[in-house]
Amino acid sequence: VVSGSANVEASTRARVQQAIEDTGYKPNINARSLRSRSGQLVGLAVPQIVNEAFAHFIHFAEQEAHRMGYGLVIGNTEDDPEREQKFIDDLLSRNVDAIIFSRVSDASRLPMKARERNLPLVVIDRGIDDEDIPSIELDNVEAGAIVARLFARGGHHRVAMVAGPENVRLARERSAGFTKAAAAAGLTLQEPYVYEGSFEFETGVAAADHFLSLAERPTAVWAQCDLAAVGLMHRFVEHGLTVPDDISVVGMDNVAIARMVYPPLTTVMQPFEEFCSRAFSIIHRQLEDPSYRPEANPVVVRPSMVLRESYRNLN
Amino acid sequence: VVSGSANVEASTRARVQQAIEDTGYKPNINARSLRSRSGQLVGLAVPQIVNEAFAHFIHFAEQEAHRMGYGLVIGNTEDDPEREQKFIDDLLSRNVDAIIFSRVSDASRLPMKARERNLPLVVIDRGIDDEDIPSIELDNVEAGAIVARLFARGGHHRVAMVAGPENVRLARERSAGFTKAAAAAGLTLQEPYVYEGSFEFETGVAAADHFLSLAERPTAVWAQCDLAAVGLMHRFVEHGLTVPDDISVVGMDNVAIARMVYPPLTTVMQPFEEFCSRAFSIIHRQLEDPSYRPEANPVVVRPSMVLRESYRNLN
DNA sequence: TTGTAAGCGTTATCAT
DNA sequence: ATGATAACGCTTACAA
Numbered sequence: 172v173v174s175g176s177a178n179v180e181a182s183t184r185a186r187v188q189q190a191i192e193d194t195g196y197k198p199n200i201n202a203r204s205l206r207s208r209s210g211q212l213v214g215l216a217v218p219q220i221v222n223e224a225f226a227h228f229i230h231f232a233e234q235e236a237h238r239m240g241y242g243l244v245i246g247n248t249e250d251d252p253e254r255e256q257k258f259i260d261d262l263l264s265r266n267v268d269a270i271i272f273s274r275v276s277d278a279s280r281l282p283m284k285a286r287e288r289n290l291p292l293v294v295i296d297r298g299i300d301d302e303d304i305p306s307i308e309l310d311n312v313e314a315g316a317i318v319a320r321l322f323a324r325g326g327h328h329r330v331a332m333v334a335g336p337e338n339v340r341l342a343r344e345r346s347a348g349f350t351k352a353a354a355a356a357g358l359t360l361q362e363p364y365v366y367e368g369s370f371e372f373e374t375g376v377a378a379a380d381h382f383l384s385l386a387e388r389p390t391a392v393w394a395q396c397d398l399a400a401v402g403l404m405h406r407f408v409e410h411g412l413t414v415p416d417d418i419s420v421v422g423m424d425n426v427a428i429a430r431m432v433y434p435p436l437t438t439v440m441q442p443f444e445e446f447c448s449r450a451f452s453i454i455h456r457q458l459e460d461p462s463y464r465p466e467a468n469p470v471v472v473r474p475s476m477v478l479r480e481s482y483r484n485l486n
Numbered sequence: 487v488v489s490g491s492a493n494v495e496a497s498t499r500a501r502v503q504q505a506i507e508d509t510g511y512k513p514n515i516n517a518r519s520l521r522s523r524s525g526q527l528v529g530l531a532v533p534q535i536v537n538e539a540f541a542h543f544i545h546f547a548e549q550e551a552h553r554m555g556y557g558l559v560i561g562n563t564e565d566d567p568e569r570e571q572k573f574i575d576d577l578l579s580r581n582v583d584a585i586i587f588s589r590v591s592d593a594s595r596l597p598m599k600a601r602e603r604n605l606p607l608v609v610i611d612r613g614i615d616d617e618d619i620p621s622i623e624l625d626n627v628e629a630g631a632i633v634a635r636l637f638a639r640g641g642h643h644r645v646a647m648v649a650g651p652e653n654v655r656l657a658r659e660r661s662a663g664f665t666k667a668a669a670a671a672g673l674t675l676q677e678p679y680v681y682e683g684s685f686e687f688e689t690g691v692a693a694a695d696h697f698l699s700l701a702e703r704p705t706a707v708w709a710q711c712d713l714a715a716v717g718l719m720h721r722f723v724e725h726g727l728t729v730p731d732d733i734s735v736v737g738m739d740n741v742a743i744a745r746m747v748y749p750p751l752t753t754v755m756q757p758f759e760e761f762c763s764r765a766f767s768i769i770h771r772q773l774e775d776p777s778y779r780p781e782a783n784p785v786v787v788r789p790s791m792v793l794r795e796s797y798r799n800l801n
Numbered sequence: 802t803t804g805t806a807a808g809c810g811t812t813a814t815c816a817t
Numbered sequence: 818a819t820g821a822t823a824a825c826g827c828t829t830a831c832a833a
Contacts, residue, residue, distance in 0.1 A: 173827095174828075174829095178802060178803085179802070179803080180802060180803090183802080183803080197575060197578065197579045198579060198826080198827075199520075199579050199581070199825090199826050199827070200576070200579045200580050200827095201516040201517075201519045201520055201525060201579075201580060201581055201825095201826085201827090202516075202520050202809090202825070202826035202827040202828095203826075203827050203828075204516045204809090204827090205514075205516055205517050205520060205808090205809045205810065205811085205825090205826080205827065205828090206808075206809050206826090206827055206828040206829075207809090207827080207828065208809085210516060220541055220544050220545040220548065221538065221541045221542055221545050221742075222541075223536065223538075223541075226535055226536045226537075226538075226541045227536055229535050229544065229560070230535040230536050230562065233535065233560060233561070233562045234562070237561070237562075237569075237572075242559050242561075242576055242580065243559065243560060243561075244557050244558065244559050245544070245548060245558060245560055246548070246552070246557075246558075247545065247548045247549070247552075254552075257552075260512060261515070261557055263512065264512050264513060264514050264515045264516075265515050265516060265557065266514070266516055372742075372745075372746050398746070401746050401747075402746070404748070405746060405747075405748045408748045409748060427536075427687075428743050428746065430687075431687050431713070431716050431717070431720060431743065431747070432716075432720075432746070432747055432748075433719070433720045433723045433724060433747075433748075488811095489811095489812075493818055493819085494818065494819080495818060495819090498818080498819080513810080513811075514809090514810050514811070515811095516809095516810080516811090517809070517810035517811040517812090517825090518810075518811050518812075519811090519825095520809090520810080520811065520812090520824090520825045520826065520827090521810090521811050521812045521813075521824075521825050522811080522812065522825090523825085
């Protein structure tokens with residue numbers, strides 16, 4: 172009756188249902204998983220939790236997992252391969268049904284283990300050098316390019332960029348996309364107009380100080396994350412400049428703070444929900460057909476511009 | 487050897503260790519939980535995920551759980567008793583070792599079930615009408631009071647408040663604390679100076695419009711959450727006022743955005759980490775001694791003022 | 802259609 | 818100190 176077999180008479184079914192009600196019987200998932208080899212569990216690894224982007228991943232993953240009737244176990248890897256490994260081992264020994272990994276380290280042995288077990292695994296927000304593993308990532312080159320095109324169309328001639336860490340691939344891609352599209356539009360992005368830092372508020376503040384110190388200040392700056400963009404604006408305004416009259420600022424991510432600051436931040440939106448819904452649709456299909464692979468790998472999702480008041484055309 | 491029994495000769499232990507290495511043996515947590523009745527799991531329920539306060543809870547809970555060698559399963563209840571119930575049932579059937587609940591509904595049957603099973607359960611960020619269940623909450627009355635005292639000391643005479651929903655206890659407590667301490671200091675908080683809304687940015691914006699429409703505007707406003715405070719500032723500035731010269735704004739929570747907006751927001755800090763560390767210290771002790779109860783119930787943690795530039799004394 | 806038995810990977814108990 | 822055996826709660830295969 173519990174497993175919904177068809178071969179059971181209506182009367183017995185009712186009798187059993189009654190007993191279930193009476194005794195408050197609830198199947199034990201762990202015992203079940205012992206036989207069925209399914210822990211009714213999805214694992215989600217993120218490199219950070221207190222960060223709106225990852226909070227979105229957790230939110231949507233929880234939603235999808237529960238919709239499918241699975242529990243969600245989360246692990247904070249902090250980009251530490253050792254923690255990553257421990258979390259993976261824990262998941263495996265719980266018989267997880269699927270894993271979503273945000274930012275796996277390249278050295279991870281996870282892909283191998285997943286293949287061994289034929290465990291659905293999707294990597295999001297960071298490509299992985301393994302063609303077999305489905306991954307979902309933003310078109311980071313395009314993200315940079317749409318900003319460069321905006322600046323060029325808007326008549327900006329001296330533009331600047333606050334880049335993420337050089338050793339992070341998505342930051343390199345964003346930089347390359349911006350630089351290349353800028354060049355294509357006749358804009359050059361020379362040395363003092365690129366400031367490299369981390370994806371944090373403080374980087375934006377420090378970058379603002381740097382740009383303020385230049386004899387020829389840029390008229391528009393793109394920061395590769397909203398927090399850094401907010402840091403830029405913060406220091407510019409503190410310094411007496413007006414955004415966007417004196418200088419335009421554009422961010423990236425479109426987190427909640429972007430619309431809350433004054434002036435509201437023009438930014439490049441990342442479709443966080445789409446990452447998760449696509450990941451789950453792959454997982455879903457893989458659970459039904461273990462040999463399924465997404466047609467395109469990596470699956471690339473597209474960024475889009477969100478125009479708000481922190482940016483203004485010069486022409 | 488695996489369970490660390492003493493009754494095993496060094497040579498056998500070595501031999502077994504070798505075999506473990508060779509075969510890559512990893513104990514199966516589900517099978518183990520079947521016998522030991524421990525799922526090596528902590529459950530955390532939150533009413534929302536994309537919200538810095540709850541993200542902090544998730545972060546610290548993950549940290550503590552992993553430190554203790556447990557996995558962390560999270561559930562988003564969305565303040566819906568039905569989802570709450572489903573999540574609880576799921577946890578129970580997984581043999582969770584402990585549950586941390588943020589904002590349980592009063593009607594929940596969880597306390598009963600927890601008692602039946604003698605399952606460590608701690609409620610955080612919201613009191614529960616059950617003396618047996620340890621809970622950890624902020625001294626919300628004090629939170630309101632310290633702001634009122636700040637305003638009074640600072641020479642403000644017309645003060646205002648953006649309150650949370652009347653049907654949420656912690657909002658009522660904050661309001662009561664503020665109003666009472668204000669009265670004690672000779673300040674009265676009359677009808678048009680209290681704006682009731684939700685804990686969101688938009689509430690702050692709407693409240694700003696309301697206060698701007700008054701013939702006699704307040705000189706200082708307290709919002710019961712940072713997002714609403716940021717909404718206030720946003721609209722005040724948009725309207726041409728200067729914060730804090732024309733009007734002081736104070737928030738509550740001390741989330742990251744508070745220091746990022748311009749001017750930086752004076753706010754009441756909630757010690758998010760302390761909620762979790764105290765919850766886990768109770769859980770820890772209860773796992774060792776099932777009869778343990780915290781000496782004080784509820785455990786009350788204290789808020790504190792974080793002074794930044796959005797507030798200014800008049801005297 | 803229903804009932805019975807074996808086995809999933811552990812841990813605990815009991816002989817050896 | 819070691820090895821054998823039962824039991825945890827479930828699913829599956831097979832017998833009735």
